Amino acid sequence: MIEVISKSVIAEAINQLASDIHFMPHVDSYQIFLRINGQLHFYKNFPLSVGKQVIAHYKFLANMDVGEKRRPQSGACQFFVNENQRVELRLSTITDVNLIESLVIRVIFSTIHQAQQINAYFPKQVDLIRTLIRKKAGLILLSGPVNSGKTTTIYQLLRERVKEEKLQVITMEDPVEIKESSFLQTQVNEKIGISYDLLIKSSLRHHPDILFIGEIRDEETARMTLRGALTGHLMIATIHAKDSLGVIARLNELKISQEQLKQSLIGVVSQRLIPRFCPLCQSKVQLSCPHIPKAFQRAALFEILYGKALKNYLGQLNLLPCFSPINSQLRKAWAYGYICQKDYEHFEIL
Structure with a gap:
C-alpha cells in the first residue's frame, strides 16, 4: 500500500x-x-x-x-x-x-531536457550566447536561481557545437542532471573525496576542448577554473549571484582579481525562466491552459555582459549603453505582452 x-x-x-x-x-x-x-x-x-x-x-x-x-x-x-x-x-x-x-x-529526469531549441522570449539573445560558446578558450559564467534552466541552455548549445566540430567536452556536476552520450560526464562525490577542484585538475590532464563545471562554490574551484581558461581551454561554469555584475563581485570574494578576469573572462550570463502570458486565457499560463504545451509554458530571459561593456566594467569604467540589464529585459517582455505585470514585478531585481 x-x-x-x-x-x-x-x-x-x-x-x-x-x-x-x-x-x-x-x-x-x-x-x-x-x-x-x-x-x-x-x-x-x-x-x-x-x-x-x-x-x-x-x-x-x-x-x-x-x-x-x-x-x-x-x-x-x-x-x-x-x-x-x-x-x-x-x-x-x-x-x-x-x-x-x-x-x-x-x-x-533527463529525458525531458532533450529539446531541439531553447525557449527564449528574444531569440537574438540565444544567438549571442551561441557566439560566446564558440570561442576557443576563455571563461563563460552563468548565474540564475535554482531551476532557471542554466544547465539545459548550456547543454543544448554544446550539443550544437559538438555536432559541427569533433570536440571533447567534459562535464562535472553534483549531481548529473542531463545524460548526454557525446560528453564525458563526471560527478562530484564529497564522501569519497571527489570534489570539483579535484575533477577539474584531473580533467585538464585529459586535454579537453571544453569543460563545464556545475557550480563554483569555493576559492579552490574558482582558482582551478581560472587556470583552465588561462591555459587554452573553454571553461563554462555556473555560480550563484543575483545578476551579471553580482557574478564578478562573487568572484572577487573568492579572491579572483580584476586583472585575472580581464585575462580570461569572455562573458557573464544571468538567466531567468518566466511563465508566459496567454492572450487567449487573458492570464499567466496555468496547468489547465489548453493553448500552450507544458514544455513551452515558460521561456528564458538573459542578461549578457560581454565585449566592450565587460571590458569597461572590469576596468572600473562606466558600462556602455549596449549592456541591457535583466530589469530592462523584463520591462520589454511585459511591454510586448509576453509576460504579465505581476511576474514583471515579481522577477524585477531591486
Missing part, C-alpha cells in the same frame, strides 16, 4: 513536469505540493500516519537513517516508476518544532 502511494506521487510529479515534491507537515496531516514552473501547486492531503510511512519508505530507498527523525538528513536514489521510466531523486528532511519530519524531493 505505502509503496503504491509512493510510486503514485512520483508518477504524478513526472506527469506534471514538477521539479520538486514537498511534504509539509501539519498537526494531523501532510499537505503534498508539486513545484511546477517555479511555483507550488497543491496535490493532495495524506493522514499524518500515512505521510510518515511514505517518508520512511523514501528514506529507506535513499539509504537514509529511517530511525533518525531529529537531525536533518539528505540522500539520493533512483526510482523506477515502470520499465521505461527511471528518475533520479534527491531527498532532504528537516524536523519541525512539533518533531514531525518534512521532506522535499528534487526530481531529476
Whole structure:
C-alpha cells in the first residue's frame, strides 16, 4: 500500500513536469505540493500516519537513517516508476518544532531536457550566447536561481557545437542532471573525496576542448577554473549571484582579481525562466491552459555582459549603453505582452 502511494506521487510529479515534491507537515496531516514552473501547486492531503510511512519508505530507498527523525538528513536514489521510466531523486528532511519530519524531493529526469531549441522570449539573445560558446578558450559564467534552466541552455548549445566540430567536452556536476552520450560526464562525490577542484585538475590532464563545471562554490574551484581558461581551454561554469555584475563581485570574494578576469573572462550570463502570458486565457499560463504545451509554458530571459561593456566594467569604467540589464529585459517582455505585470514585478531585481 505505502509503496503504491509512493510510486503514485512520483508518477504524478513526472506527469506534471514538477521539479520538486514537498511534504509539509501539519498537526494531523501532510499537505503534498508539486513545484511546477517555479511555483507550488497543491496535490493532495495524506493522514499524518500515512505521510510518515511514505517518508520512511523514501528514506529507506535513499539509504537514509529511517530511525533518525531529529537531525536533518539528505540522500539520493533512483526510482523506477515502470520499465521505461527511471528518475533520479534527491531527498532532504528537516524536523519541525512539533518533531514531525518534512521532506522535499528534487526530481531529476533527463529525458525531458532533450529539446531541439531553447525557449527564449528574444531569440537574438540565444544567438549571442551561441557566439560566446564558440570561442576557443576563455571563461563563460552563468548565474540564475535554482531551476532557471542554466544547465539545459548550456547543454543544448554544446550539443550544437559538438555536432559541427569533433570536440571533447567534459562535464562535472553534483549531481548529473542531463545524460548526454557525446560528453564525458563526471560527478562530484564529497564522501569519497571527489570534489570539483579535484575533477577539474584531473580533467585538464585529459586535454579537453571544453569543460563545464556545475557550480563554483569555493576559492579552490574558482582558482582551478581560472587556470583552465588561462591555459587554452573553454571553461563554462555556473555560480550563484543575483545578476551579471553580482557574478564578478562573487568572484572577487573568492579572491579572483580584476586583472585575472580581464585575462580570461569572455562573458557573464544571468538567466531567468518566466511563465508566459496567454492572450487567449487573458492570464499567466496555468496547468489547465489548453493553448500552450507544458514544455513551452515558460521561456528564458538573459542578461549578457560581454565585449566592450565587460571590458569597461572590469576596468572600473562606466558600462556602455549596449549592456541591457535583466530589469530592462523584463520591462520589454511585459511591454510586448509576453509576460504579465505581476511576474514583471515579481522577477524585477531591486
